[in-house]
């Protein structure tokens with residue numbers, strides 16, 4: 001009869017273990033939103049002074065040199081092109097005016113999804129001069145392949 005107790009204990013602890021696994025995986029599924037993505041009001045992109053006039057802004061934060069604002073819409077980014085001084089640490093913030101777009105800077109590890117109602121954020125160092133193409137890597141419609149912008153590190 002001891003065996004039965006051990007069997008019961010065994011399956012009970014297995015059930016608890018699985019429950020913990022389930023909880024932590026659900027939790028992990030939500031954590032990417034906490035880092036790098038901030039929820040915004042849908043009309044924010046039009047009304048915000050910086051998203052309304054996207055581009056490079058000097059930052060007074062000690063953590064990075066510039067704030068770089070981008071808007072994505074079918075089928076373009078604004079600004080169409082931006083110059084960044086070499087050696088800058090830049091906090092990129094991107095928001096969409098319509099559907100889901102991508103925001104990937106070729107040749108770097110900057111790669112984000114830009115979703116309606118969210119601000120996608122990525123802080124990156126630009127230590128190499130050159131031209132870096134920004135491409136949309138989420139299919140967004142007929143103009144998807146033409147949706148590009150350019151970062152020039154000078």
Ligand code: CUA
Pocket residue numbers: 073074075100101102136137138139140141143144145147
């Ligand atoms: Cu925007 Cu694909």
